[in-house]
Amino acid sequence: MNKLNTEFEKKTPTSKRLMEDAKKVMPGGVTANIKSFDPYPVVMKKGSGAYLTDVDDNQYIDYLLSYGSLMLGHGHPNIIQAIQEQLENNGTFLFGTPHALEVEMGKRIQKYYPSMEMIRYTNSGTEATLLAIRMAYAYTEKYKIAKFEGHYHGGYNQVLISVNPPVAEAGSSDAPKAIVESKGVEPSQVENTIILPFNNLDACADILKKNQHEIAAVMLEPVQAGFIPGEEEFMKGLREITEDLGILLIFDEVKTGFRMGIGGAQSLYHIKPDITTLGKVIGGGFPIGIIGGKKEIMMVSAPLTASDVFDQSTSGKSSAKDVLFHSGTYNGHPTILSVGMAVLDVLEQEMDQVLSRTEQLKEGILQLFATRGISMQTIGVGSIFNIVITEKKHVHNYRDLQQCNFSLRKEIDFHLLAEGIYTKPLNRYSLSTAHGQKEIDYTLEAFERVLFKKM
Ligand SMILES: Cc1ncc(COP(=O)(O)O)c(C=O)c1O
Known part of the structure; x- marks a missing residue:
């Protein structure tokens, strides 16, 4: 077991135990191969706004957002209301x-x-x-x-x-x-x-x-x-x-x-x-x-x-x-279409803010890496980006991406998990309307701690 895993495993013993149990029920312990990672994935139990809480009560700012789906964050009240209204008005689910x-x-x-x-x-x-x-x-x-x-x-x-x-x-x-x-x-x-x-x-x-x-x-x-x-x-x-x-x-x-x-x-x-x-x-x-x-x-x-x-x-x-x-x-499905209408209502009001917060986070991360002397880029458009550690000036496609430093990125990701920043190691960052200034500031501080104190 390397040093990284020790830090991770110390914080997530219940995830480890539950995943061992899960392996007895589902192949590899997961019901979507993409959700698996070594040494074991974090098992979550609650979400709220920009945050996820795992089964050991660790809290994370969620940048995976269910592979980008949750653009209004977790449990947005307008979505809950849309579901309630649809069920009450229609009297049926389907x-x-x-x-x-x-x-x-x-x-x-x-x-x-x-x-x-x-x-x-x-x-x-x-x-x-x-x-x-x-x-x-x-x-x-x-x-x-x-x-x-x-x-x-x-x-x-x-x-x-x-x-x-x-x-x-x-x-x-x-x-x-x-x-x-x-x-x-x-x-x-x-x-x-x-x-x-x-x-x-x-x-x-x-x-x-x-x-x-x-x-x-x-x-x-x-x-x-x-x-x-x-x-x-x-x-x-x-x-x-x-x-x-x-x-x-x-x-x-x-x-x-x-x-x-x-x-x-x-x-x-x-x-x-x-x-x-x-x-x-x-x-x-x-x-x-x-x-x-x-x-x-x-x-x-x-x-x-x-x-x-x-x-x-x-x-x-x-x-x-x-x-x-x-x-x-x-x-x-009428319930899901009602949810979709609520999503559009919120995005029509708040899209610009999500886009500008994403730029702010990208810029902040870029500067921290530059000060630390690590060549990298925050590549992305709109409300998604990725952290690509590379000497290359331009990353155009899959082959360019394969030349980046995945192992350093993974090391950083595991340290960030311990700091309460969640994305599946090596995955993208997606933002939501729930990611406010407080979350951006905390995230940049976490990056600073990882880049300057832990590595
Ligand atoms: C571009 C693209 N197409 C299709 C899919 C498949 O969508 P789903 O997971 O909803 O089946 C995904 C999922 O990540 C995707 O990113």
Whole structure:
């Protein structure tokens, strides 16, 4: 056991015990692989505003915010009120029929994301990107997608490819190889996913031209992993190339939506993707995904002319295969849409403050590292950033990121955990409306203690 773990384990004995128990119930003790870290993850028991409290009663300022979802922090009173009102007014949790809020919320989304001319609701970001791919296949009648090395779109077969590949195995930076990231992925999925290098327009153009007749869509995180922005020229070029080649452009804004600004990355870049996926923030901590795009594309899922898979009658309509089937018992869940409305109400008032506090924190951290003589950058746009310890002037993509000093960053992160600053080691920092001046000041003091006294 190294020194770092001793400090961590001294503060978190109950987490250690509970995680040992958890391993008897769930593989690895977790129900999402991403929540696991060595020596064991911290087990939390309470959240309030910007704070989390663990099972040993340690308090933390939360910068993970459930992987960016909780943009209003923990337990925001407006969200609690929205839930109570929805339950009281509607008298049920779920209608199992269309309801008015689906349209009301849809119109509000379209105000901020005009490219989403028609929308559908799903229950997670994963489901939204999965549906985006099927929409692209259905519309173009081509059956491959191109995605970028280092970009994450959810935990299913076709996109669990080249998210975090070993560089030594991943081929040249101009033509990255497709590397499987999980057991159980069928080889055919690898063949159907073409990998592109982020922020390298010439290389992307070559790959896309070569595979033009097979690629239905390019899907990307417009800001890689929520913090490495696509360069403006690159993004504009990618839009033009995909348009010219008859390939759809999918912006996966599950992370960036409502966080780069209310209108997401597309409003910053002034780019209209063909399809957009949203999730996380708009659910305020509850499961949701939204997919939307050009009307002519989205209409492939309209059950207007074809019967659906479960339709036994031969109602004069053509068969199920003529329409893209999309369903889900909980799609457009009224409680979650009420929460989403409350989230938008608060963000409309407080977004600017979150953005300026994020800048203040980034600047403060940057200065502390500079004074300590450690080369690093606080890379990010909007209300998310990451601390990247590197001598490099520019970090453009996955390959650049692999050259940064992860072990020093991890050491700092464990010291920060002991100081009451929470993010999963090596993860991003996301801010919320609950992160006020007091929390920013405390965080910078904690960084100062770690950088100047503990290291
Ligand atoms: C860009 C992106 N797409 C999709 C997903 C998957 O969303 P979910 O975890 O809600 O299924 C995530 C989750 O982190 C994401 O960051």
